[in-house]
Amino acid sequence: MNPSNSSGGITHIGGHGVAGRTPRPESLADVLERVLDKGVVVVGDIGVSVLDIELLTLKVRLLIASADTAREMGIDWWTSDPFFSSQARRSEDRNRELESRIAELEQQFGVGSELTEADAPRQQQREDGER
Amino acid sequence: MASPTEPLDQGAALPAECIYVYGIVDATPQPSPLGNAGRGAALQIAAVGAVGAVYSWIDPADLQDVQPEISEGSRLARLVRRHDEVVTALALGGAVLPVRLGTLLPDLPSLTKILRDAGAAILAALDRVRGCAQWDLRVVTPADEASPLATVSGSGEAGSGAAYLLGRRDARQRAAHRRSEVHAAVAKLDERLAEFAVERSSPGLDGATTCLARSYLVRQELQDDFVAAARHGVSDLEGLGCEAAVRGPLPAYSFADVRLEAYRHD
Numbered sequence: 289m290n291p292s293n294s295s296g297g298i299t300h301i302g303g304h305g306v307a308g309r310t311p312r313p314e315s316l317a318d319v320l321e322r323v324l325d326k327g328v329v330v331v332g333d334i335g336v337s338v339l340d341i342e343l344l345t346l347k348v349r350l351l352i353a354s355a356d357t358a359r360e361m362g363i364d365w366w367t368s369d370p371f372f373s374s375q376a377r378r379s380e381d382r383n384r385e386l387e388s389r390i391a392e393l394e395q396q397f398g399v400g401s402e403l404t405e406a407d408a409p410r411q412q413q414r415e416d417g418e419r
Numbered sequence: 420m421a422s423p424t425e426p427l428d429q430g431a432a433l434p435a436e437c438i439y440v441y442g443i444v445d446a447t448p449q450p451s452p453l454g455n456a457g458r459g460a461a462l463q464i465a466a467v468g469a470v471g472a473v474y475s476w477i478d479p480a481d482l483q484d485v486q487p488e489i490s491e492g493s494r495l496a497r498l499v500r501r502h503d504e505v506v507t508a509l510a511l512g513g514a515v516l517p518v519r520l521g522t523l524l525p526d527l528p529s530l531t532k533i534l535r536d537a538g539a540a541i542l543a544a545l546d547r548v549r550g551c552a553q554w555d556l557r558v559v560t561p562a563d564e565a566s567p568l569a570t571v572s573g574s575g576e577a578g579s580g581a582a583y584l585l586g587r588r589d590a591r592q593r594a595a596h597r598r599s600e601v602h603a604a605v606a607k608l609d610e611r612l613a614e615f616a617v618e619r620s621s622p623g624l625d626g627a628t629t630c631l632a633r634s635y636l637v638r639q640e641l642q643d644d645f646v647a648a649a650r651h652g653v654s655d656l657e658g659l660g661c662e663a664a665v666r667g668p669l670p671a672y673s674f675a676d677v678r679l680e681a682y683r684h685d
Contacts, residue, residue, distance in 0.1 A: 299646060302653040302664035316489060316496050318666070319503050321632070322555065326672035327517035328443060328544075334529045334681040336437050339482045339521035344495070347487035 320348055437523040438530055439477045441505040442670075443516040443541055446471035462505065465527060467534035470541045472518070473509060474530065482521055503670075510670040514549040516541065517672050529681070537679045544677045551617055551636045552668030554645060558605050559662040560598075560630040601659050605631050608652030608663075615645040620673040630661065634673035642668060 298314065325345040393399075439460075446466035460475035485494050502520050509515040524530050534541065609631065613619050616635035637645045649665040656663040 298666055298669070300664065300666050301646065301649050302657065302662070314666075316491055316499070319499050320489065320495075321557075322669065322672050323499050323503050323506075323517075323520055325519070327519040327675045328522075328677045328679060329519050330440075330522055330524070330533060330679050330681055332681040333683055334524065334533070336434065336479055336523040336525050338433065338479050338523065339485055341519060341521050344485060344487055348489060348495075351487055351489055 317352060320352075324348060433479045433483075434525055435478070436476045437479045437525055438474045438527065440472050440474045440518045440522045440524060440530065441502060442509045442518055443470060443472050443534075443545070444509055445469060445513055445545060460501070465530050465534065467531050468538050470534050470538055470545070472530055472534060473505065474524075477523075479523055482523065485521075506670045506672075510552070514545045515670055516544050516548065516675040516677065517670050518675075533679050533681045536681065540677060540679070544675060548636065548671040548674055551638050551671065551674075552642065553671045553673060554612075554616075554635045554637050554642075554649070554665060554667030555669065556608070556612060556631065556633045556635070556649070556665050557663070558608075558630040558632075558656060560601055597659070601630065601656070601661055604652075604655050604659055605661075608649075608656065609633060611648045611652055612645060612665075615641045615648060618674060636671060636674045637667070 325341060441462070444464070446464075446469050460477065462473055462475050464471045464473050481494075482498070485498060488495055490496065499520065502517075506515060506517045524533075609619075612635055616637050618636040620634040622631055622633050635645070646665075653663045653665055
């Protein structure tokens, strides 16, 4: 595998209609889908078999299919749970980033966090008057 | 036909340590440094002739009773992530044949015996993926056409049976039309991507709403063209309400379908 750029990252096209490098790890479902039940198989009596990979793969696929069915029925709480969903994690990261930017801006303009929506016009008038 | 590795007798004691095999590589040049890919496991290479296998010693009890838990932090997640990280790190250094998750051998002579006996087949398999990477396409159809539970958005009012049935018929016709549009767009993208690929895997269906899950083996020099075609096709599918994603470059998991036979007394 020789990635087409030097970062060695994975290119992910789709999801939000854009293509880009994804520095964050892939979701577990993506990795399971790619890894389970694939690759070189050693057959014969030389191996030590403690993991029934065929059965495990079947169970994982049944779970994923059940999750798809549940989503169709409107049961999708895990999609917004950062523990289970990389997309939810991304949203959470984005929220944190936005909150920190807002805090920076508030600090920059000397606006306290107690400023409410109702205060905004008064604040604007004050700033206009100062000008 | 050979059967997969025989399960141990329930009463049989497991060895204290076994060899966990991640992938098979060219023995020369030596694989690039793997960094922390093994998550603490000391990675080693066993080389026989032109081929080598990357492995680490593990306690086989670590693999016993692994449950199908699809959540980060589960034993399955840790096992799969570690396996994939090692294989991916190996793939960055050259051709690699990922070995199936959970492959354990009792000792080093067993591993070298496999490499020695199947050296020619392994080299041929390495040649197949050399200079290439796997790219995965996954298309999920819009829920309204895939679900048998889809609601009918007809114009019928409550109590009007005929209007309900007409609405239901219209909804079914719309869904059928949409389905045929989606399938045509998926087939078009699949064919377009195949033009840039050396091989493509059999289509896989791994979920209730998955329309297509396919892997492509793409030569390095064609990857930019492949990506451009994928970007275009994915955009078309998203316009039709599908979730479509193409991901790569990845180790060639789907193109390492080699069976190595190994018996203690042969």
